[in-house]
Amino acid sequence: MKTVIEPFRIKMVEPIRFTTRTEREQVLHAAGLNLFLIRAEDVIIDLLTDSGTGAMSAEAWAALMRGDESYAGARSWYRFEAAVKQIFGFPQVIPTHQGRAAERLFANVLIQPGMVVPNNTHFDTTRANIEAVGGKAIDLPCLEANNLALEAPFKGDMDVAALEHLIAEVGADKIPAIMLTVTNNSGGGQPVSMANIRTVSKLAHFYGIPLYIDACRFAENAYLIQQREAGYQNMPVREIVQEMFSYADGCLMSAKKDAFANIGGFLCTRDDRLAEELRRLLILTEGFPTYGGLAGRDLDAIAVGLHEVLDEDYLHYRIRSTQYVADQLQERGIPVVRPSGGHAVYIDARRFLPYIPPLQYPGQALAVELYLEAGVRGVEVGTVMFGRNAHTGKEKPAKWDLFRLAIPRRIYTQSHMDYVVEAIAQVWQRGEQIRGLKIVSEPPYLRHFSARFEWI
Structure with a gap:
């Protein structure tokens, strides 16, 4: 069979609360444009991390x-x-x-x-x-x-x-x-x-x-x-x-x-x-x-x-479902890291937003815009996360500016991922309207967890 199905049945469900764009604007403002500081109940699809977010059997x-x-x-x-x-x-x-x-x-x-x-x-x-x-x-x-x-x-x-x-x-x-x-x-x-x-x-x-x-x-x-x-x-x-x-x-x-x-x-x-x-x-x-x-x-x-986790039916489903999202984005012309890996899909934020310089954090800007568009939460892996030297305090662009969509294990279905793909495609269509960001406060280590931003 060509169709890959989930190698499990769903026994319990958790409701998702759908927010409006106006609500999400207010949430982002209160959080200083940092998606780590947003309440989980204000997120529709949460792809911030695959760490500790999977469903147990x-x-x-x-x-x-x-x-x-x-x-x-x-x-x-x-x-x-x-x-x-x-x-x-x-x-x-x-x-x-x-x-x-x-x-x-x-x-x-x-x-x-x-x-x-x-x-x-x-x-x-x-x-x-x-x-x-x-x-x-x-x-x-x-x-x-x-x-x-x-x-x-x-x-x-x-x-x-x-x-x-x-x-x-x-x-x-x-x-x-x-x-x-x-x-x-x-x-x-x-x-x-x-x-x-x-x-x-x-x-x-x-x-x-x-x-x-x-x-x-x-x-x-x-x-x-x-x-x-x-x-x-x-x-x-x-x-x-x-x-x-x-x-x-x-x-x-x-x-x-x-x-x-x-x-x-x-x-x-x-x-x-x-x-x-x-x-x-x-x-x-x-x-x-x-x-x-x-x-x-x-x-x-x-x-x-x-x-x-060593069950090969599960691993086949896991890898193919991640590949599905990456392939759907690529078919729409959206620049993703190839080939797809296992736990996440990565978008090349510098190619997605080529006019935003690295020190205005294109990965973070993309993360904010996707949340505004559809309530989807991902994470920047780039200059916010890695751009500052811990010894000197100086900042320079990271090697890449990526936007990561980490997929929790055994949590979301294909229709959830189709929603994510559609939302990213809509942001892609209006990319030139997106502004860069600046940091207004940050801690000395792991600043991406608690830094606060403003629009340029």
Whole structure:
């Protein structure tokens, strides 16, 4: 069959409140034109993030009821630990309340001021946690990633030649770890090939540098390897995942993505000594090592979700439904990042609004206009998010100005996505009327969460 259907039935629904344009104008004004500061009840279709916004299954809800809330050594912890070890293969598992907590532990224990951490592309919280302890986050995306419209299968790959040059330039002793983000969120949700993971691992270990994988969307990346990389077409996704992580020394994960959980995360490592240091800091800031800031019910839900996400019928539906949105936009002439990835569709805001300069934030302007048009909330991934240097405070245009439509897992139907496509097409038709923005207040870190804007 050519038609791809959802591999689940809907058992419960949540009503959507439809707002008027006048209401949305008032909401935006009160929020300082920042969609993070808008109440969720004032959003019709919410594509701000796929983090913690998915629908849990009947089995996950049942697992919540089994949650053991004992402070130390709860049954929920052992079920969680067993699932993580079985799937990822690391001997040391450290739970955290979400992914950025794992990043904070990682940065505070491994990184000293002046050290450098290369990545294919760091996402916002990873970069912020590295910079907060005086480190420098370096992005080394592959050359194909520079062409947003190029139909290349693995534009999330790291530039290995650039990595080797960086190691030679700064010295291996100044690089506490090399990271790979799968899929590459800031680079348009693009997957990383197994060949690239293997090559980066070989280079890292040649120089005695550990390799850590940011594993938020590990299952989507593994499925795209199965679909796009020679030699993996007949390998089950679960086995591809195990091979991916066999090349790494550890991983960090926000379980709010590919584990279907509303909260949670973890950090894994093969290094027993490092694990003990991480646990000491965990106890100080997060909680006891067998709950890490999570309720037992959440640990149980994550354990179920990690197995569910490896269902290949689900992954086929997930990837095809994202591709559907990207294809519909492209057919209307709207510039999207190609090929489509797994969790989101990215619009090239600089091509969508070519007359708005990067320092007037075309991605944010597009986000505001789409909300005004149809109550759809997405997020800017560009100069607002990455344009300011954390060390100097100076600002320059980011490499790209993208507008991301992150699709929550098992939440919206095709008709919801058709509504989004129609709304974007209407904004596209009147693009020349859209103005740029300026920032009128901002915090020192992660400014996109709480900055306030005005129209130019």
